[in-house]
Amino acid sequence: MKKLWGGRFTKSAEDWVEAFGASISFDQLLVMQDIQGSMAHVQMLGACSIISNEDMEKIHSGLVQLQQKAAANELEYSVANEDIHLNLEKHLIDLIGPVGGKLHTGRSRNDQVATDMHLYLRDEIAGIQEDLRSLQTVLLEVAESNIETLIPGYTHLQRAQPVSFGHHMMAYFWMLERDYGRLQDSLKRVNISPLGAGALAGTTFPIDRHLTAEKLGFDGIYENSLDAVSDRDFILEFLSNSSMIMMHLSRFCEELILWSSQEFQFIEMDDTFATGSSIMPQKKNPDMAELIRGKTGRVYGHLMGLLTIMKGTPLAYNKDMQEDKEGMFDAVTTVRGSLKIFAGMIGTMTVNKAHMEKQVQNDFSNATELADYLASKGVPFREAHEIVGKLVLLCIQRGIFLKDLSLAEYKQTNDAFEEDIYHYLDPYTVVERRKSAGGTGFSAVRKAIDLAKTRMQ
Numbered sequence: 001m002k003k004l005w006g007g008r009f010t011k012s013a014e015d016w017v018e019a020f021g022a023s024i025s026f027d028q029l030l031v032m033q034d035i036q037g038s039m040a041h042v043q044m045l046g047a048c049s050i051i052s053n054e055d056m057e058k059i060h061s062g063l064v065q066l067q068q069k070a071a072a073n074e075l076e077y078s079v080a081n082e083d084i085h086l087n088l089e090k091h092l093i094d095l096i097g098p099v100g101g102k103l104h105t106g107r108s109r110n111d112q113v114a115t116d117m118h119l120y121l122r123d124e125i126a127g128i129q130e131d132l133r134s135l136q137t138v139l140l141e142v143a144e145s146n147i148e149t150l151i152p153g154y155t156h157l158q159r160a161q162p163v164s165f166g167h168h169m170m171a172y173f174w175m176l177e178r179d180y181g182r183l184q185d186s187l188k189r190v191n192i193s194p195l196g197a198g199a200l201a202g203t204t205f206p207i208d209r210h211l212t213a214e215k216l217g218f219d220g221i222y223e224n225s226l227d228a229v230s231d232r233d234f235i236l237e238f239l240s241n242s243s244m245i246m247m248h249l250s251r252f253c254e255e256l257i258l259w260s261s262q263e264f265q266f267i268e269m270d271d272t273f274a275t276g277s278s279i280m281p282q283k284k285n286p287d288m289a290e291l292i293r294g295k296t297g298r299v300y301g302h303l304m305g306l307l308t309i310m311k312g313t314p315l316a317y318n319k320d321m322q323e324d325k326e327g328m329f330d331a332v333t334t335v336r337g338s339l340k341i342f343a344g345m346i347g348t349m350t351v352n353k354a355h356m357e358k359q360v361q362n363d364f365s366n367a368t369e370l371a372d373y374l375a376s377k378g379v380p381f382r383e384a385h386e387i388v389g390k391l392v393l394l395c396i397q398r399g400i401f402l403k404d405l406s407l408a409e410y411k412q413t414n415d416a417f418e419e420d421i422y423h424y425l426d427p428y429t430v431v432e433r434r435k436s437a438g439g440t441g442f443s444a445v446r447k448a449i450d451l452a453k454t455r456m457q
Contacts, residue, residue: 302327
């Protein structure tokens, strides 16, 4: 097959070499963005009198037809035409004749593909933000239903202090809120136009780059043609933001997996998001949570892969940069799929409230409250800390808990203890009293939920 760039060449590559160098197997995902960019480009060519209005209208009409075919999945792609750009140009020329070859006036595949990816990421970031909002909505619903549900809080995976389960859910809400904000901020660098930068040096044609940027909804243009075609920072930033989203989901998955185990029994996954064993009839495995936890490494890999590709590429475009797309596409698919699955998992899980409350009744997670109690009576906190530590040791040795000690035993360690100590040791009181901003106190959690709702508007 004759190449659209083949005038200088006297030999053709063998099929297997063409297949190795082609990107059409994956960059066909950019078909709509490529047509969108071409429509803006040809309208600019006509507006700047670089081509006639008649040619512009004929080309634009052809692009509309290709857009319709693409939407109906009726376009066929050829490895011989390498990528989505040359495949579409070939389709256009076959459709409207040689005038289709005028479309590429004043641009290169280098600025064309960069434009496509800017448009693609702008669209997908909006979609991911919608997915984040959907999951945050579910988290808010679960949190609001469980403000006064108690759960053991952990540090070092050791019992620390009891907290509101709603408060625990809201911790992930705010992580996702930062993820949403990072994506929003990244649009400053995604929503700029490289179109018209040419291969690397601009063009001699009197193009209007600001016009194409405006038609495509970009906020501005790259001010340097070399930078415009060689920049992949916006993809790296997206992969970094995606990695953080997946890291947050993976942390959450780890807790869901632990909580659904026989040892914890804090929650039960809905059957829709669990699987069984081929040999052990009793098993109910949290496979979807495990898969998301595993897919996190996949997204990390795409970030590290592109960083490695870019670290050694001189200006401007190099074929290495063809490797920027598959990781980007896969990260989008992985993140969006994980967020959708997560919303379903959280929205359908059963919270074993009674069991969780029983756990906080029979541990030492109220020890800090005891130290705070003494400190409020004027005992220096460090002294109070030591007193309570000795009381905990005494209880461990006797196989009891702090609530089981008599008032006389308390007073033997410090006269500041009074009858009200048992009220303060109650886990519900322990949680309710932590009303500081951002704390786990029930009133503080309600305020946090109200604030979160305003962020969602």
